[in-house]
Amino acid sequence: MPIPLGRPANPEARAQRRAQIIKGARTCFLRKGFHAATTAEISAEAGVSVANLYQYFPTKDDLVQALIEDDLAEDLALVRLVDEAGSLREGLARIDTLLAAEPDYAEQTRLKLEIIAEAARNSQIAAVVSAADARMVAAMITLLERRQQAGEVRPEADPVVIAELILALYDGLYGRLAFSGANQARMTRAASQMIIDAFANPPHPSD
Amino acid sequence: MPIPLGRPANPEARAQRRAQIIKGARTCFLRKGFHAATTAEISAEAGVSVANLYQYFPTKDDLVQALIEDDLAEDLALVRLVDEAGSLREGLARIDTLLAAEPDYAEQTRLKLEIIAEAARNSQIAAVVSAADARMVAAMITLLERRQQAGEVRPEADPVVIAELILALYDGLYGRLAFSGANQARMTRAASQMIIDAFANPPHPSD
Amino acid sequence: MPIPLGRPANPEARAQRRAQIIKGARTCFLRKGFHAATTAEISAEAGVSVANLYQYFPTKDDLVQALIEDDLAEDLALVRLVDEAGSLREGLARIDTLLAAEPDYAEQTRLKLEIIAEAARNSQIAAVVSAADARMVAAMITLLERRQQAGEVRPEADPVVIAELILALYDGLYGRLAFSGANQARMTRAASQMIIDAFANPPHPSD
Amino acid sequence: MPIPLGRPANPEARAQRRAQIIKGARTCFLRKGFHAATTAEISAEAGVSVANLYQYFPTKDDLVQALIEDDLAEDLALVRLVDEAGSLREGLARIDTLLAAEPDYAEQTRLKLEIIAEAARNSQIAAVVSAADARMVAAMITLLERRQQAGEVRPEADPVVIAELILALYDGLYGRLAFSGANQARMTRAASQMIIDAFANPPHPSD
DNA sequence: GATGAATGAGGGTTCATTCAT
DNA sequence: TATGAATGAACCCTCATTCAT
Numbered sequence: 001m002p003i004p005l006g007r008p009a010n011p012e013a014r015a016q017r018r019a020q021i022i023k024g025a026r027t028c029f030l031r032k033g034f035h036a037a038t039t040a041e042i043s044a045e046a047g048v049s050v051a052n053l054y055q056y057f058p059t060k061d062d063l064v065q066a067l068i069e070d071d072l073a074e075d076l077a078l079v080r081l082v083d084e085a086g087s088l089r090e091g092l093a094r095i096d097t098l099l100a101a102e103p104d105y106a107e108q109t110r111l112k113l114e115i116i117a118e119a120a121r122n123s124q125i126a127a128v129v130s131a132a133d134a135r136m137v138a139a140m141i142t143l144l145e146r147r148q149q150a151g152e153v154r155p156e157a158d159p160v161v162i163a164e165l166i167l168a169l170y171d172g173l174y175g176r177l178a179f180s181g182a183n184q185a186r187m188t189r190a191a192s193q194m195i196i197d198a199f200a201n202p203p204h205p206s207d
Numbered sequence: 208m209p210i211p212l213g214r215p216a217n218p219e220a221r222a223q224r225r226a227q228i229i230k231g232a233r234t235c236f237l238r239k240g241f242h243a244a245t246t247a248e249i250s251a252e253a254g255v256s257v258a259n260l261y262q263y264f265p266t267k268d269d270l271v272q273a274l275i276e277d278d279l280a281e282d283l284a285l286v287r288l289v290d291e292a293g294s295l296r297e298g299l300a301r302i303d304t305l306l307a308a309e310p311d312y313a314e315q316t317r318l319k320l321e322i323i324a325e326a327a328r329n330s331q332i333a334a335v336v337s338a339a340d341a342r343m344v345a346a347m348i349t350l351l352e353r354r355q356q357a358g359e360v361r362p363e364a365d366p367v368v369i370a371e372l373i374l375a376l377y378d379g380l381y382g383r384l385a386f387s388g389a390n391q392a393r394m395t396r397a398a399s400q401m402i403i404d405a406f407a408n409p410p411h412p413s414d
Numbered sequence: 415m416p417i418p419l420g421r422p423a424n425p426e427a428r429a430q431r432r433a434q435i436i437k438g439a440r441t442c443f444l445r446k447g448f449h450a451a452t453t454a455e456i457s458a459e460a461g462v463s464v465a466n467l468y469q470y471f472p473t474k475d476d477l478v479q480a481l482i483e484d485d486l487a488e489d490l491a492l493v494r495l496v497d498e499a500g501s502l503r504e505g506l507a508r509i510d511t512l513l514a515a516e517p518d519y520a521e522q523t524r525l526k527l528e529i530i531a532e533a534a535r536n537s538q539i540a541a542v543v544s545a546a547d548a549r550m551v552a553a554m555i556t557l558l559e560r561r562q563q564a565g566e567v568r569p570e571a572d573p574v575v576i577a578e579l580i581l582a583l584y585d586g587l588y589g590r591l592a593f594s595g596a597n598q599a600r601m602t603r604a605a606s607q608m609i610i611d612a613f614a615n616p617p618h619p620s621d
Numbered sequence: 622m623p624i625p626l627g628r629p630a631n632p633e634a635r636a637q638r639r640a641q642i643i644k645g646a647r648t649c650f651l652r653k654g655f656h657a658a659t660t661a662e663i664s665a666e667a668g669v670s671v672a673n674l675y676q677y678f679p680t681k682d683d684l685v686q687a688l689i690e691d692d693l694a695e696d697l698a699l700v701r702l703v704d705e706a707g708s709l710r711e712g713l714a715r716i717d718t719l720l721a722a723e724p725d726y727a728e729q730t731r732l733k734l735e736i737i738a739e740a741a742r743n744s745q746i747a748a749v750v751s752a753a754d755a756r757m758v759a760a761m762i763t764l765l766e767r768r769q770q771a772g773e774v775r776p777e778a779d780p781v782v783i784a785e786l787i788l789a790l791y792d793g794l795y796g797r798l799a800f801s802g803a804n805q806a807r808m809t810r811a812a813s814q815m816i817i818d819a820f821a822n823p824p825h826p827s828d
Numbered sequence: 829g830a831t832g833a834a835t836g837a838g839g840g841t842t843c844a845t846t847c848a849t
Numbered sequence: 850t851a852t853g854a855a856t857g858a859a860c861c862c863t864c865a866t867t868c869a870t
Contacts, residue, residue, distance in 0.1 A: 006670065006831025007870040013833090033324060035242035039861060049835045054862065110327050117320040119386050121240060129386060137387075161397045164389055165380070168398075169372070172379025179326050179336060180344075182371055190368045191375075198405040220850095246844060256420065256852045258846080267844065420852025421849040427854090447742060449656035453840060463856045465842080474840065524741050531734040533800050535654060543800060551801075575811045578803055579790070582812075586793025587786070593740050593750060594758075596785055604782045605789075612819040634829090660865060670831050672867080681865065 018056050021046045072132035083143045092192035100185040106177035225263050228253045279339035286346045295354045299399035307392040313384035432470050435460045486546035497557045506606035514599040520591035639677050642667045689736050693753035700760045709768045713813035721806040727798035
């Protein structure tokens with residue numbers, strides 16, 4: 001085991017600075033979009049020099065990709081949140097509560113539009129998005145199958161199809177909320193209700 | 208309104224060339240996005256010189272805006288299609304048929320993602336998009352109210368909210384179809400069914 | 415034959431501007447070398463905007479290559495000059511006279527050092543240099559064979575080898591003259607004499 | 622000169638590391654040229670950190686200069702080799718033998734092209750090159766004068782001029798060999814022969 | 829002495845836009 | 850009107866060099 005000479009590498013500091021850059025990038029991408037945001041703006045926003053940014057992300061595209069991976073992980077967390085609840089109704093209610101508490105969630109979601117649009121052109125990003133989405137759809141399907149076995153979801157419904165529809169509904173809703181004047185909390189609840197009405201069995205009399 | 212005198216220019220030729228440029232722009236924007244598509248590419252695609260393009264659209268942004276207006280008109284046509292059908296069920300079925308016949312509709316939808324993302328940054332475009340969307344929502348609400356009065360839509364449903372949800376569902380669905388491998392026709396039918404299940408009264412036994 | 419509309423292309427003006435840019439590039443490359451000379455400097459020297467330069471040479475490398483081709487053509491002209499003279503002695507004398515009249519020829523030759531050094535790394539440029547050099551060597555060989563048949567060059571000498579040596583001598587001489595303080599005209603004459611002494615038969619008594 | 626006290630640093634280790642860096646630099650400069658080779662590449666090649674390189678050479682230019690001094694010393698050794706031989710013919714024969722044994726000598730010569738080109742722009746380097754060259758020319762002149770007194774070199778020849786020509790011939794030859802396909806050993810012998818034919822008296826019948 | 833981290837100053841190239849014919 | 854030619858303003862990225870440990 002050779003004794004390492006010189007200044008020792010500090011992985012924590014690196015990780016922190018990396019996150020700092022991604023945060024700055026998120027702000028700028030949100031404000032200007034992937035293409036219009038410049039590396040100079042991003043590094044200024046992150047409080048870093050441009051050259052330093054390039055030591056963490058060898059390419060602007062790499063930065064975009066890192067941010068996307070970071071971003072898509074959050075969506076998966078939402079699915080898990082629903083899954084951990086006792087029932088679909090309860091899970092959706094939690095979503096409603098959570099999103100009601102984050103009034104600028106719609107704002108953040110704008111990035112997803114950008115991401116999907118970008119995925120349509122950049123095959124590398126398309127791969128990242130597809131992979132993340134596949135994981136999310138899979139989690140959703142598992143969740144729905146479980147609820148179906150528990151008798152909460154109608155037996156004739158196809159979990160694969162429903163999963164896609166539910167994700168589409170939320171994607172579309174938050175996409176629209178970014179520019180329509182509709183009330184975010186209200187529309188989120190309405191979406192939950194729509195899902196219940198469309199796919200759930202009527203509640204047991206004992207509920 | 209008579210053709211103004213003293214203008215030797217040929218309005219028909221102008222309109223035709225304008226459309227030709229917009230068509231080229233659509234191709235390029237679809238391929239590369241608003242920012243990455245260059246005026247050089249667009250004019251090449253349209254078979255026009257760059258300088259000539261600038262005689263029809265004084266700015267790239269103007270071209271984008273013209274294309275967006277052109278584009279948003281199509282969506283409104285879909286709402287009218289539903290409205291002209293005898294019932295919500297029938298209208299949605301027509302949508303299903305129509306979209307099944309255009310297998311690359313999802314592809315074209317990518318432009319809408321770009322448009323919305325752009326609207327979030329460009330206030331002029333935001334105005335255009337909002338206005339077009341407001342018209343569409345209004346048409347949708349009117350349609351739903353009529354169906355509600357006809358007893359087809361559940362009386363407790365709020366047409367304003369439902370309209371948003373339905374539009375969100377389709378937006379989100381076609382956004383997802385642009386990169387997920389799901390079957391477009393099948394998912395379109397499933398969306399129709401979801402709408403029926405969530406908002407419609409059960410069909411009369413006589414139906 | 416379709417009638418060309420719009421501003422007609424002007425090939426002469428283009429050729430002139432192209433030459434103008436190459437001239438500016440030569441000045442800058444001479445002053446700073448291929449790598450250190452910037453496109454900004456070159457275009458300033460040529461009295462052109464940077465963007466305009468890029469309409470004539472899509473890449474800095476392309477500009478370098480064009481200049482090299484331009485440059486190597488001159489050397490070939492020198493060989494032809496010797497060939498057109500009645501004898502090797504007469505031809506070399508003409509070279510001496512010509513170079514004596516251009517006191518900064520050594521200065522210009524510095525570019526050839528740069529060119530060869532660059533050829534060692536850039537395969538595209540290597541191809542250009544090799545091709546041009548092959549033409550020059552071939553012309554030299556032909557010349558020497560003719561002089562050999564005329565009895566002026568020693569019969570046992572191999573024109574292929576001599577050609578290389580003569581070119582090497584001049585290359586090396588002008589390379590050295592670029593930094594040594596030696597007298598250009600004198601050294602040029604000495605080189606001619608060396609060639610005569612090494613390869614020529616003694617002059618006929620009738621000469 | 623006693624080793625200065627109060628300097629705990631290990632001079633041997635320093636010298637070794639210095640040589641290690643110069644070696645890495647030579648490799649990189651040969652591969653890419655002075656300007657295109659980066660300090661990062663050089664230190665990687667030398668197995669050293671960039672910051673460490675800067676503790677040995679405060680500037681990239683200083684590194685270049687050190688390497689050049691290192692390099693020019695070798696040429697002088699060749700002149701001495703000839704001088705130590707009994708005759709010019711014998712000395713040139715030894716050169717032929719030596720260079721025949723180093724088939725990639727031409728490759729290394731590429732650095733000299735780079736050096737001369739650089740000298741044309743960097744006055745500091747020009748001084749180094751001029752000084753080294755002056756030493757070499759002086760050694761060459763001394764050598765030739767001795768051979769002239771020994772009756773081997775023609776009496777009417779000017780050693781100052783011949784020295785320049787001989788150096789020019791070798792410089793040019795190895796410059797050309799770097800990219801022409803000619804055979805190095807054969808051309809080296811031919812150059813020796815050319816020198817003999819041009820400047821030497823015919824051998825004594827007793828030789 | 830040695831290393832990892834950071835940066836200011838460009839460098840080549842592109843692009844929306846304008847000018848001249 | 851329509852085109853070829855031209856340009857200023859950036860943009861992404863690199864690199865020699867310095868700082869901190």
